[in-house]
Amino acid sequence: MNSDIFSYVIVFNSTKETANISPLLFKSRHDIIDDNSSMHMLDEDLIDIIPAIKYVLHLPRFIYDVIDCPDKVMLMWNGISHNIILIPDNQIKYIEYYYNRIKSCPTLFIVSDNCSTSIIDICNNYRAILGMCKVSELTETLLNDHWNSLALFAQKYIGINEVLPIKHCFLSDENLPALPLLFYANQLNEQDLLIKDLAKTNNKIEETCIKWACKYSMMLATWSYFINNNIDTSTITEEQYRTISERNIRFNNSVVASLPGQSKNLKKNHISNSDYSLIDSQIISIICIHKAIDKNGIYIELPIIQDDAFTLLDELESHCTDSQRYNNKYIWNTITKIGKLLGNKLNDYQINALKYAKDNTFFSDFPIGLAILPGDEVPLLCYKSITYRPLTPLTRQLQFELLPKRSITLKKKFKIAFAQCIDNDDKIFDYSEYVYGFIQNRPDCFTINHATIKTVEEMIGFVNRNRDADILYISAHGWYKKDQNIAGIAIGSDIWMANENLVFPPVVILSACHVSPRGRGAVCISDLIMRNGAIAVLGTSIPVDVIRNDILMVRLFTYMVEIFEKRRESQDLSQLWNHIVFTNAIHEIMKQSKGLEKWMYEEIAPNKTRLHEFELERCVGRLRPNYVYSDTIAIIKEMLNDDGLHGKYDSILNNKDFFPESFFYQWIGSPDSIMIDNTESND
Structure with a gap:
């Protein structure tokens, strides 16, 4: 579909000399701060082109935005947002590199007013579909001219006649969250109705967006029903449509939310010296709206997270790092306090949107999935698919978001590169190798390349040799130095932060x-791996138990096997992980008592343990997402009662005296862009 996708280039005046051909240079938190006016560290050279990025978000994404789009095509809109390349004027000569990479041709060049005449001439020479203009020339009149020109382009070169006669206008900054809805409103000739409704919001933009999102979600679900049942939509009566659509009246949209704010530790160490600014707000809104368009979802702007939440998180992570034995009650109480702090800052529309969303993407340096929202007994991450996208440094996050979306599909026999960094004389070596053995014993599902890594040089070589891998699995000891505020892994006698110029596979575990x-805003190896090309990275925020970790990892690959064997539907990686965390309550409760664990693993029939009975029979249809631990405990007590053990293990079961380790695993990046597919491989 690349030939149908429009691509926009925004050229800004750079005050920095560079030979790097990345559109924007990555800078670590330790060297980005001079006189920066941005809390989340935005390159000030980009400030002048903020109006240009907003302008492009009002333009068509692809050919189907300017034509009367068929119903079937609208149902496949998910995953389409604007392709926007931000490039410094001193790198304009490399523009061909980017267009060869994304296999597209330029639609429009927008040039910062302070760029030189020679830069303007270069941009004009590329003969983009809409030519070139300066930032100061961007008006509503030009916006409509550009839409009309692209409609003519569609008619002339694609052979499409039914274009949309639409008059476009700019949304105010307050109403920008409604921008993802406009593309559907355009197709249904409802843009005027939507804009009039926005004028009556009275600062209740979430309410209006949720209402319209529900409407369009219901419409798409209804069309999908008719199309999947081979019913000609042109023959449907109004009563038929109403009957089916009433079944689909619910909020089932993706939510993209911003939660700005930084750990006070960064300010203390002079890594960030600014408060939250209007510039931060505008760039973060742009990033989130772009993602909401991509996911056919809505954008919700959450309040700035306060220092006390980061302090609680830091105390929680420190307790888990420094304690010889976890205080489980303290851990649950702290998670509850974090939820109350955040819940008190959110309105009812925001809370309900997060709870009932199809999935949640958070642009934040804080793992909000840990929060127990009002009315729940478990964190949001237990029952919602969550993706984290760290905001700092904001320059890099902006670049990642605006470039073309990367996604992959993992089919049977995809390649896993397994890097074993644990010494074979280490007491946890055998546990670490257990996961490798599980994968190796399923050659019909996975192709695996295993290596023992003893030096950083060997790791670099292994990564370079396995660029074609789909998943890089790194088994290692973590290394977190709070005094230096950095977190990496130990390889031999060295510490590795993955800050070399490497190209990583799309998924890194x-x-x-x-x-x-996250409590102290540390520079993390997981973030640096994202910088070097990974789409999704799984990491932990605390020390983890090797046996519990094995259980989680084996369950992850087990479910992949079930998908490949068509015993489970295809899922994206984020959805799959959410299911693992949701159903991990039984394992975490069992691990708190050797007696309970032994009892659950006892065989009660040939090839059937009590754990099998729990998972395959007792819990089916009985685990409520928001109350999974209470429901799990109730079923365990029921099983104990049936076995004449009433009251057994109540000291654990009644007091939440168990450690929820799975809460402290985080996917960053876009695990929702990694599909595990049960159709046959093309190989």
């Missing part, structure tokens, strides 16, 4: 302790 702590 860091099977290691505290490689992604």
